[in-house]
Amino acid sequence: MEKVKLTQEQADAIYQWRKCSEKDDSELVEKHIQGWVLETDQPLNDLDLDDFIKALYVGYEVEPEFEVGDWVVHDLNKTPRKILRESNHANGDCGKFVLEDKWGVLPDFLRHATPKEIKQEKERRWWSKHGREVWVIKEGDFLSSPYGGSCEVASVDENKGIRFAYGYGYYDWEVIKSEYKVACFIKNRLDKEVTK
Numbered sequence: 001m002e003k004v005k006l007t008q009e010q011a012d013a014i015y016q017w018r019k020c021s022e023k024d025d026s027e028l029v030e031k032h033i034q035g036w037v038l039e040t041d042q043p044l045n046d047l048d049l050d051d052f053i054k055a056l057y058v059g060y061e062v063e064p065e066f067e068v069g070d071w072v073v074h075d076l077n078k079t080p081r082k083i084l085r086e087s088n089h090a091n092g093d094c095g096k097f098v099l100e101d102k103w104g105v106l107p108d109f110l111r112h113a114t115p116k117e118i119k120q121e122k123e124r125r126w127w128s129k130h131g132r133e134v135w136v137i138k139e140g141d142f143l144s145s146p147y148g149g150s151c152e153v154a155s156v157d158e159n160k161g162i163r164f165a166y167g168y169g170y171y172d173w174e175v176i177k178s179e180y181k182v183a184c185f186i187k188n189r190l191d192k193e194v195t196k
Contacts, residue, residue, distance in 0.1 A: 004055040005063045009043040014055065016040070019094060025056045063123065066097060071113040071121075074105055080121040095159035130185055135177055140186035146179040 007016070013036070015026055032052045036044045044052065054060075067073060071080050098104055113121070115123040127134045137143070142150040143162075151164040160170040171180075186192065 142183040143180040144183040148184040
């Protein structure tokens with residue numbers, strides 16, 4: 001038998017009743033028939049008796065709630081995207097929501113993106129906007145030093161890291177990624193003529 005889909009509020013109400021009450025599930029069924037009065041329990045009034053009983057005895061799943069602006073991950077496209085708007089079927093939109101890449105999707109195929117996924121996607125977008133893959137640094141770029149000022153990149157080595165002009169030795173990639181920020185890409189420098 002299939003589990004019932006509940007809203008988060010309905011699941012919370014059932015959880016609280018089971019946690020705080022000495023009553024068994026059959027008494028909760030009687031309470032459901034009488035109707036729920038407390039504001040926190042009222043979402044249960046939207047469940048018909050059969051679904052309420054199934055939720056208690058078979059189990060339930062919480063239906064995730066999504067809003068415009070949420071970062072989500074679709075089952076097929078694992079890249080986090082923001083929900084742009086709710087679908088407008090009159091415009092030919094499919095699904096319930098439209099994502100940034102103009103996909104129309106149903107909530108059944110979505111999950112909320114984790115904070116780590118969101119951070120990585122924002123970083124990827126920032127680098128992409130500047131025509132680079134994440135942490136692809138080139139000779140002539142300037143990086144902001146954590147100690148103040150900027151440093152020109154003199155050479156880049158995949159294994160060793162970055163060597164700055166007027167400096168000695170290479171800075172490890174982990175140090176660069178955790179402590180430095182891009183101040184200026186070489187293509188944006190006005191003091192050098194860039195050949196393309």
